Amino acid sequence: MAVTFQKDQNAELVSSLASVVGPDGLISSPAELLVYECDGYTMEKNRPEVVVFPRCTEEIVGVVKICNKLGVPFLPRGSGTSLAGGCLPVGGGVIISLARMRKILEVDIRNRYALVEPGVINTWLTNRVKNDGWHYAPDPSSQGACTIGGNVATNSGGPHTLKYGVTVNHILGVELVLPDGRVMTIGGPVEEAPGYDLTGLVVGSEGTFGVVSKVWVRLVRNPQSVRTLLGIFESVDDASKTISEIIGAGIVPAALEMLDKLILGAVEAAFGFGFPLDAGAVLIMEVDGLEAGIDDEACRIESIALKNKARKVSLANSEAERMLLWKSRKQAFGAVGRLAPSYCTQDGVVPRTRLPEMLGIIHEISKKYDIRIANIFHAGDGNMHPILLFDERDADQVRRVMEASHEILDTCLKLGGSVTGEHGIGVEKIDFMPKLFTPDDLMAMTRVRQAFNPTGLCSPGKMLPTAGACAEPSSAPRQTKPGRRAAH
Amino acid sequence: MSDQEKVEIQGHGVALKHPASQEEYAQAIQEVAQAGQAVYPLGGGTRQYLGLPPVKAGVALCTRKLDRVIDYPARDMTVTVELGMTLAKLREVLASENQDLPIDCPNPGQSTLGGLLATNSSGSRRHGYGTARDYLLGLTVIDDHGRPTKSGGRVVKNVAGYDMGKLHIGALGTLGPLVQGTFKLKPKPEATALCVVPVAEDQVDAFANHLNRGQTRPIVIDLLSAGAARLFANHAGISLGREGWWGVVGFDGAEKAARWQVSTLKDELRSLVSGDVIEVPNAHKGFDALNALGGPHGQVGLRAGVLPGETALLAKALDNWAPQSGVVAHLGAGVVHAWGDPETAREPLLAQVERIRHMAQAKCGWLVVTRSGPAARDSRMVFGPNRPDMGLMAEIKRQLDPGCLFNPGRFLTDL
Numbered sequence: 058m059a060v061t062f063q064k065d066q067n068a069e070l071v072s073s074l075a076s077v078v079g080p081d082g083l084i085s086s087p088a089e090l091l092v093y094e095c096d097g098y099t100m101e102k103n104r105p106e107v108v109v110f111p112r113c114t115e116e117i118v119g120v121v122k123i124c125n126k127l128g129v130p131f132l133p134r135g136s137g138t139s140l141a142g143g144c145l146p147v148g149g150g151v152i153i154s155l156a157r158m159r160k161i162l163e164v165d166i167r168n169r170y171a172l173v174e175p176g177v178i179n180t181w182l183t184n185r186v187k188n189d190g191w192h193y194a195p196d197p198s199s200q201g202a203c204t205i206g207g208n209v210a211t212n213s214g215g216p217h218t219l220k221y222g223v224t225v226n227h228i229l230g231v232e233l234v235l236p237d238g239r240v241m242t243i244g245g246p247v248e249e250a251p252g253y254d255l256t257g258l259v260v261g262s263e264g265t266f267g268v269v270s271k272v273w274v275r276l277v278r279n280p281q282s283v284r285t286l287l288g289i290f291e292s293v294d295d296a297s298k299t300i301s302e303i304i305g306a307g308i309v310p311a312a313l314e315m316l317d318k319l320i321l322g323a324v325e326a327a328f329g330f331g332f333p334l335d336a337g338a339v340l341i342m343e344v345d346g347l348e349a350g351i352d353d354e355a356c357r358i359e360s361i362a363l364k365n366k367a368r369k370v371s372l373a374n375s376e377a378e379r380m381l382l383w384k385s386r387k388q389a390f391g392a393v394g395r396l397a398p399s400y401c402t403q404d405g406v407v408p409r410t411r412l413p414e415m416l417g418i419i420h421e422i423s424k425k426y427d428i429r430i431a432n433i434f435h436a437g438d439g440n441m442h443p444i445l446l447f448d449e450r451d452a453d454q455v456r457r458v459m460e461a462s463h464e465i466l467d468t469c470l471k472l473g474g475s476v477t478g479e480h481g482i483g484v485e486k487i488d489f490m491p492k493l494f495t496p497d498d499l500m501a502m503t504r505v506r507q508a509f510n511p512t513g514l515c516s517p518g519k520m521l522p523t524a525g526a527c528a529e530p531s532s533a534p535r536q537t538k539p540g541r542r543a544a545h
Numbered sequence: 546m547s548d549q550e551k552v553e554i555q556g557h558g559v560a561l562k563h564p565a566s567q568e569e570y571a572q573a574i575q576e577v578a579q580a581g582q583a584v585y586p587l588g589g590g591t592r593q594y595l596g597l598p599p600v601k602a603g604v605a606l607c608t609r610k611l612d613r614v615i616d617y618p619a620r621d622m623t624v625t626v627e628l629g630m631t632l633a634k635l636r637e638v639l640a641s642e643n644q645d646l647p648i649d650c651p652n653p654g655q656s657t658l659g660g661l662l663a664t665n666s667s668g669s670r671r672h673g674y675g676t677a678r679d680y681l682l683g684l685t686v687i688d689d690h691g692r693p694t695k696s697g698g699r700v701v702k703n704v705a706g707y708d709m710g711k712l713h714i715g716a717l718g719t720l721g722p723l724v725q726g727t728f729k730l731k732p733k734p735e736a737t738a739l740c741v742v743p744v745a746e747d748q749v750d751a752f753a754n755h756l757n758r759g760q761t762r763p764i765v766i767d768l769l770s771a772g773a774a775r776l777f778a779n780h781a782g783i784s785l786g787r788e789g790w791w792g793v794v795g796f797d798g799a800e801k802a803a804r805w806q807v808s809t810l811k812d813e814l815r816s817l818v819s820g821d822v823i824e825v826p827n828a829h830k831g832f833d834a835l836n837a838l839g840g841p842h843g844q845v846g847l848r849a850g851v852l853p854g855e856t857a858l859l860a861k862a863l864d865n866w867a868p869q870s871g872v873v874a875h876l877g878a879g880v881v882h883a884w885g886d887p888e889t890a891r892e893p894l895l896a897q898v899e900r901i902r903h904m905a906q907a908k909c910g911w912l913v914v915t916r917s918g919p920a921a922r923d924s925r926m927v928f929g930p931n932r933p934d935m936g937l938m939a940e941i942k943r944q945l946d947p948g949c950l951f952n953p954g955r956f957l958t959d960l
Contacts, residue, residue: 249880439621
């Protein structure tokens with residue numbers, strides 16, 4: 058049953074919420090709410106009625122209880138970097154922003170954990186413990202902006218998840234405000250307490266199980282040494298064959314990232330690393346571990362690259378050079394504005410050995426729909442990010458982008474992959490869920506969601522298709538089907 | 546019924562069937578459900594001592610005949626198999642490609658992959674390699690209506706849908722039998738090395754603390770009591786020549802890295818412990834011996850979790866907790882398991898368990914009685930007091946198995 062907000066509730070809602078978070082703890086004017094009408098996925102927009110900024114768990118509880126009392130939908134939001142509409146307020150209602158809950162509450166190196174509030178920015182964690190020789194491993198490219206709470210919601214990945222695992226492998230427990238306002242401690246700094254692994258279930262639940270109010274994260278020791286190589290290739294094909302062969306050789310690099318010619322141009326203009334603009338593709342290949350043996354591993358990778366016709370393979374000679382190389386990769390999306398006014402990125406995954414084939418297919422799709430597609434992605438685990446470049450003011454381009462996106466994701470499924478490696482289903486890919494899962498599979502997931510969120514007030518319209526799966530009867534226009542709205 | 550095959554589960558005889566396929570398994574579930582009985586999923590039967598005894602008449606449905614390789618794209622470093630396959634058989638399949646699924650158990654020749662997941666089996670290598678939850682990519686479970694339901698997929702990065710697989714790991718089959726899974730694999734290391742070092746009682750803490758900070762990156766950091774060390778030495782085919790605590794440190798990786806770490810460990814520990822670091826001549830046998838320690842020794846078995854920094858203290862407190870005892874502490878993970886033959890004639894088992902549980906809880910931890918000899922088992926004794934999040938677990942159980950078809954009464958209260 059769709060949950061929507063009724064406009065005449067506004068005054069009562071705002072005043073009730075203000076009594077919990079204070080008048081300076083919320084915004085409700087249309088101009089201020091504009092920022093919250095979408096997240097990093099700008100193709101669908103819907104304005105919330107109110108955005109609140111709780112400072113503590115108790116305030117979150119107060120907000121959630123008011124929403125329950127008034128029957129108003131609500132959802133959590135970190136930094137709004139979601140690329141799948143995870144923060145889209147389907148049905149309007151209240152956005153609970155965790156931006157003011159940004160304290161690192163506890164760091165315990167000896168016991169390998171930290172306890173943080175959900176609004177803590179990802180890089181702050183590593184910055185806090187790096188002098189002790191430790192770090193927080195999951196490093197999504199948006200890590201300078203995204204929050205730990207958001208990472209928990211989407212089970213975020215990043216370049217170094219190839220070796221170190223994804224967010225769920227690094228979350229020990231959460232404090233969760235359930236959709237009915239109860240506060241539940243799930244897991245904690247001690248592993249494997251008897252019972253079901255609810256922590257593992259909550260990570261990646263995309264805000265549909267409640268509002269995470271604290272997170273116990275696992276900390277990991279820094280490797281002793283790192284070698285970061287840059288491989289220059291004439292073609293995407295050569296680069297992707299290199300990746301398949303590195304993995305097939307039983308090497309587990311710390312990271313394997315690819316950038317194609319189109320994105321290289323934008324990235325070089327933005328960051329001036331020194332990428333050759335005539336290269337078909339470059340590979341960032343990083344190994345880490347003990348100093349003893351690391352150069353041998355780097356050499357093996359270099360040989361594989363050269364065997365697959367790499368023009369050149371060079372080693373980052375200093376930490377500064379290494380950091381600039383990673384900056385160019387991680388902030389690449391920010392450079393896309395040099396290529397087109399709008400972009401839409403996909404998050405498909407294919408088995409690693411199918412990468413060369415998939416990249417060829419993407420190239421054909423680009424020609425077929427006459428849409429330029431740049432490629433930058435976590436090549437080592439087959440997680441692709443084709444960036445479709447267009448102008449959202451042109452309705453025909455929007456239509457072609459949609460169709461090209463669908464064809465890319467359908468192909469990922471045909472090749473035995475997934476439609477989302479790390480960005481989440483959100484609203485963007487709900488229509489793909491019946492392609493990935495049978496009705497019985499989806500029913501089991503729906504039943505689990507019932508255990509947490511029986512009224513459906515928390516994060517409605519996310520991840521799981523509702524029965525009937527047509528547009529929500531929302532007060533704001535929104536389409537659940539592939540057609541997206543151009544900005545107006 | 547007298548010629549019906551049976552299996553004993555915690556002292557109760559239960560009818561036993563061996564469906565030959567996933568379809569037959571699903572059909573069998575429907576038949577048992579229609580008969581108003583319980584389904585007891587069964588793999589190799591190596592750990593049916595966990596949890597509580599059956600409370601309802603029912604049928605044990607064995608998965609052993611579900612043991613096919615469905616897909617093994619070795620260059621993708623994943624494998625999809627039916628979960629009645631034993632770990633040993635899987636390793637035979639993976640050996641040809643020099644790959645491994647690094648989940649440890651004491652009896653890989655008999656334990657099925659489904660059973661390993663359902664019991665969340667882990668061993669000493671968890672420090673370097675993690676546990677089952679770090680390797681399961683996709684899972685098919687048969688639900689209470691005999692319908693296969695799947696989650697996850699076959700690729701190493703996938704966040705589509707809820708991670709239902711995590712729910713089933715360690716769930717003791719109470720949410721449905723696990724019939725097919727996709728695992729992430731690791732390449733086998735070029736070299737392995739295992740070192741043991743005698744650690745005096747007053748040096749245990751220094752040993753435990755150091756390995757978090759030294760130059761090496763072990764995959765195993767264990768502390769064995771005298772009883773455990775004797776058992777280990779027997780299996781490993783070595784002679785320790787000294788009673789008392791023994792530290793065990795394992796490495797793997799490139800040959801150069803393994804050698805460097807062994808030599809560095811010796812240098813680093815010289816000033817911390819008075820004994821010499823000894824390298825186990827046959828490292829593989831040594832790792833097998835460590836795995837064997839996870840088996841059901843003694844009459845009573847205990848398993849506790851605490852903060853990693855408190856593990857050595859708990860281990861010491863458990864030393865000689867009962868006659869014929871052994872204690873194994875996985876120092877990096879904060880997990881301790883112990884066994885022994887307590888004299889329950891003098892003090893009831895529950896009272897002894899509560900004392901030890903109180904010790905673990907004082908260090909933010911928990912304690913489970915994995916085996917209790919002849920003493921009666923109930924949820925409170927085995928798992929300890931209920932926690933608030935168990936109410937959520939009960940609700941999940943109610944949603945996924947409303948009729949309590951699967952292993953009723955064998956896990957926590959209401960699960």
